[in-house]
Amino acid sequence: MSERRSGSAAFDRPPGLTYNPPVMKWIYIEDIAAWAGQSVEIRGWVYNKRSSGKVRFLIIRDGTGILQATHFSERKDDPLFAKLDGLTQESSVIVRGLIREDKRAPGGFELVLEDIDVLQVARDYPITPKEHSTPFLMSNRHLWLRSQKQHAVLEVRAEVIRAIRGFFDSRKFRLMDTPILTPSACEGTTTLFETQYFDQKAYLSQSGQLYNEATAMAFGKVYCFGPTFRAERSKTRKHLIEFWMVEPEVAFAELEDIIELGTDLVVDIVGRVLERRRKELEILERDPAPLEKIGKPFPRLTYEQAVPELKKRGSSMQPGEDLGAPEESLLSEMFDLPVCVTHFPASIKAFYMQPDPARPDLVLGVDFLASEGYGEIIGGGQRIHDPALLEEKLREHNLPRDPYAWYLDLRKFGTVPHSGFGLGVERMVSWMCGIRHIRETIPFPRLLYRIYP
RNA sequence: UCCUCGGUAGCUCAAUAGGCAGAGCGGGUGGCUGUUAACCACUAGGUUGCAGGUUCGAGUCCUGCCCGAGGAGCCA
Structure with a gap:
């Protein structure tokens, strides 16, 4: 994580009050294939997350598609882990990282996380990844x-x-x-x-x-x-x-x-x-x-x-x-x-x-x-x-x-x-x-x- | 408007013949090096739609009301 490069001083401020010029190119998930091999920025929401010991999978949606972001670390106290583990469904985030082709990822591409800005941690999002009734939805x-x-x-x-x-x-x-x-x-x-x-x-x-x-x-x-x-x-x-x-x-x-x-x-x-x-x-x-x-x-x-x-x-x-x-x-x-x-x-x-x-x-x-x-x-x-x-x-x-x-x-x-x-x-x-x-x-x-x- | 069915935890549902209100998901805590609605363990969470009635005892039976769903008519 690089505080200066990402302008992540904005973490602790209400979102929208500051504008940090992007250092990486902000792209949409629907265009992801064209950016394989390059580091980019995605702005979106947490769709789901999964973890397994020293790996984290963050599923991000940005309105145009869904992308899996991954992070590995040997260190249990990895600062990115702390941020990722605090995220909930529909939290708003800006992620940056390398786009890589990987057959195991849904959609065939994934983003190897380098950095994440958390705009808001959403609390108690009512629609869970299980079944709901139509009246509720x-x-x-x-x-x-x-x-x-x-x-x-x-x-x-x-x-x-x-x-x-x-x-x-x-x-x-x-x-x-x-x-x-x-x-x-x-x-x-x-x-x-x-x-x-x-x-x-x-x-x-x-x-x-x-x-x-x-x-x-x-x-x-x-x-x-x-x-x-x-x-x-x-x-x-x-x-x-x-x-x-x-x-x-x-x-x-x-x-x-x-x-x-x-x-x-x-x-x-x-x-x-x-x-x-x-x-x-x-x-x-x-x-x-x-x-x-x-x-x-x-x-x-x-x-x-x-x-x-x-x-x-x-x-x-x-x-x-x-x-x-x-x-x-x-x-x-x-x-x-x-x-x-x-x-x-x-x-x-x-x-x-x-x-x-x-x-x-x-x-x-x-x-x-x-x-x-x-x-x-x-x-x-x-x-x-x-x-x-x-x-x-x-x-x-x-x-x-x-x-x-x-x-x-x-x-x-x-x-x-x-x-x-x-x-x-x-x-x-x-x-x-x-x-x-x-x-x-x-x-x-x-x-x-x-x-x- | 008419006919039929339903309302139990935040969500989806279970609860024998009227007899201690439960599970999964989601939340919290911990674990796991490739997860695909991940998984495992522990944990918190209830005015059973509302009002009345029957009963020793009501989520369960009766009456009224409220809310919703499916269908009909009408149409695109």
Whole structure:
């Protein structure tokens, strides 16, 4: 240990009050392979430690990876031993030493300790390297994020989001952010969070679609990507109260165009995750084989084709009813690929959906059901472009005309057929990761009975 | 909102038929020269979710409440 070189006079001061210029290069663990044979500095937290007489193993994480640091000494009173033995799980440290390739070390590289600065010895970290219950971990979500599996899920999430943005940006879609505070319901069916907007009521957005329709008429092809809020008392593994959704909208596009767009998007995301997040899938013990089968085209069924197939497989649903959770599972068991279900009865869908010209009782909508039973990942379709028909549907659904005046304007000034859909980011991530419960696919999930932390 | 299940040490759980509330992990102390959720020994740690009831005696049985989980409906 060299007091001067490491600037370790800071040991006894509160961290953050002094800055000691690094003498060794500060690197991240994810870049470790490039530094083999050199002495470097790693700044991170103690993940675990082990010891055996005159050897100490310190497992360090720095947010980008995990690295084993080692120290040997013949002397029982070795000053580094004293420091190492005082460390606890999640203590913050700066370690310096030589990077060496070693097959016995997890990850293939280890750091031979030369020096360590202890920023803080953490006391009583609640998450131990044994099993815990989900409620306990959820109450400690702010700390749970540090563990390897949660880390891997959120790396995949970041990759899915990069893939989505890359997909639309490269196809020259314009990103048009839609408002979160809105004056009224988008669809009028689901429950909205109400809030005060100075002297009037406002609602948290449950979809950017209606505004997307306006920006699509201004920019041709657009997408919005943001948080969405549903005040539904749903309590299942597929639902979050606050979730992220990407919604493209394309002027002049019809149902077929949007099905192709959705298919391309899903194939692109899956390919990207397989290409860049193999390591994370491995940590999550997610078998990549089912994902490797994903390619164009996806199997298609109309609602009316699906109903008898479902009955054959034991469903008790009545014609005219919407697909329930058991129906979703049955359909996804039929194929190795996501399934597109189209042409639903108008009665079970939103007011703005375009009726099928051949069958006015059906609408040109599409739901994409992920394979392996991960449920609906995309919902969308073609929107009504005829002004008179839209007015009629508003009346049928008992919706007030005034709040929709601007929406009706879109059909008044150069109306065109147009289509779009919404893709739920968390459902996509849970499918990619093979995680059954959606609550682990977002850093801080909002659930029916949980808003802490 | 409805149905089902659960709440015992900081955490994960056990406790025969109603009869002295226990173990592992984590913490502390000591040991071990290559550990991989290391291991071994010792040690501290309890308002059994809350309120009431039955009983000589309640973690266990009864009533009410609180909290949570799984599922349904709704959807991405």
